[in-house]
Amino acid sequence: MPGARYGMIGRRQYPGSRIRHPSGQPFAEGPGEGMGITLRDLAAACGVDISTVSRALRDDPRVKAATRERVRIEAERLGYHPNLAARSLAHGRTRTVWFILASLQSQREQEPAQHASLQLRARGYDLLVALYHGDPDAYRRTLRRLSQGVTDGAIVLPGPQDETAAFKPLVERNYPLIFVDRHVEGLPIPVVTSRNAEGARELLRRCLRRGARSSVVLFGAGNPVEESRRDAALAHARKRGLPFVHGQVSPDILARLPEPIAFLASAQYTVQQFLAQHAMALQGRRMCFGVFDEWRGEPYPGDAAFVCVQDFAQMARVAVDQLLATIDGRRKLRAQKTEIPPAEYRTILPRFR
Structure with a gap:
């Protein structure tokens, strides 16, 4: 026309x-x-x-x-x-919060979700768990759905992938978000985590009191939690003049480490995987272990295992408080780190030797 x-x-x-x-x-x-x-x-x-x-x-x-x-x-x-919520709810609120995480296989994943659910239920909210199973596409898809009004806010335990771009549209809208345990650097999103550096230093101290004369630091890289623990452990080893190794380790170097050797890692399976890979070089060596959250069974083949137990209940409580304040409009998104002290330290000793 x-x-x-x-x-x-x-x-x-x-x-x-x-x-x-x-x-x-x-x-x-x-x-x-x-x-x-x-x-x-x-x-x-x-x-x-x-x-x-x-x-x-x-x-x-x-x-x-x-x-x-x-x-x-x-x-x-x-x-x-x-806005899916507005179609069915007169006030546009779902009274739900999503907990977005890769899986529910580990304690550090299960406990924050469980405690957050209890905290939210007491406030009249329901917690829905959204698993992306380590799939980056599923992770991005889940984040996109947040903008559709399917939930009022989200607690996120981010994966190792750098997904800064996926969060930016949510940040621009001041969408209620909070990270737990780890965070994505460079985003104005608050995070509630543990005093990771303090925990790593204390684990090394306990190994030293057990008689350790060298250390193998197995904290990795790729997320702020691992890097904080690694840097604190290495700094404390240097301060004490303790021989240590980190990263790629040859059998010759392991053989020269004075014993007992302290092995520090975030999880028991990381220690056991390292021991299996270097079984020949470590055969018959005295050792002790320092890990976070749990050690199952005997500390074999070590003399002791020390465990820094994170306070997931308090982490969830603080995260829920901050998230609901954003949902209610009482605060805006901003980069803020809240560090929670460990709940306790445990010592695991052999029972059958």
């Missing part, structure tokens, strides 16, 4: 065009732009049917990846934000 201006229909788009409602009227612009856009409008703008748009926004694998991406881009351009 003469004088008519069309936007994106199907895959065609004309520079400078304005997207129009199927009725022929343009969508709202300026302040509040996009508030009147419906799922039907978005489907018309993309040139697909409503069910396809609905599935694409839910990242349904039945919709081609290219189509899902095209729908997401168009929805963002038009300012369309599906």
Whole structure:
């Protein structure tokens, strides 16, 4: 028609065009732009049917990846934000919080979720656990769904992947978020964690009191918790003039370490994996261990195992308090680290020698 201006229909788009409602009227612009856009409008703008748009926004694998991406881009351009909670709740609140984490296999994953659930239930909220099983695509998809109003806020135990970009749209909206245990650096999102450096130093001290004359530091890299523990243990070893090794270790170096040897790690399985890899070099050597959270069974083949037990109950309590303050509008997202002292230290000694 003469004088008519069309936007994106199907895959065609004309520079400078304005997207129009199927009725022929343009969508709202300026302040509040996009508030009147419906799922039907978005489907018309993309040139697909409503069910396809609905599935694409839910990242349904039945919709081609290219189509899902095209729908997401168009929805963002038009300012369309599906709010699932507002469709069913008059006040737009779900009274739910998501706990996003890779798995529930370890104590440091299970306990924060359990304690957070109890804290939230006492405040009239339900905690829903969202597992991404170490899959980066599932992780990003879960984070995108937060903006759809499916929950009021989220507690996140981030994985090793650097997913800064996935968090930025949520940060820009001041979406209620808090990290537990670990955090993603460079984001204005608060984190509640343990006094990791203090715990690592105390584990080494206890090994020294047990008679250790050298140490193998097995804390790794890749996340702030491991790096904090590693740096504190290495600094304390240097301060005490203690021989130590870290990183790649040859059998010759292990053989020259004076014994007893202190092995420090975040988890028991890390110690046992190292011992298995270097069984020949360590055969018959005296040793003791320092780990976080738990040691199951005998401290074999060591003389003792020392355990720094993190206070997950207090970590969850503080995280829930801070998250609900953001949900209620009493605070904005900002980078803030809250460090919780360990709950206790335990000593595991051999029982059958």
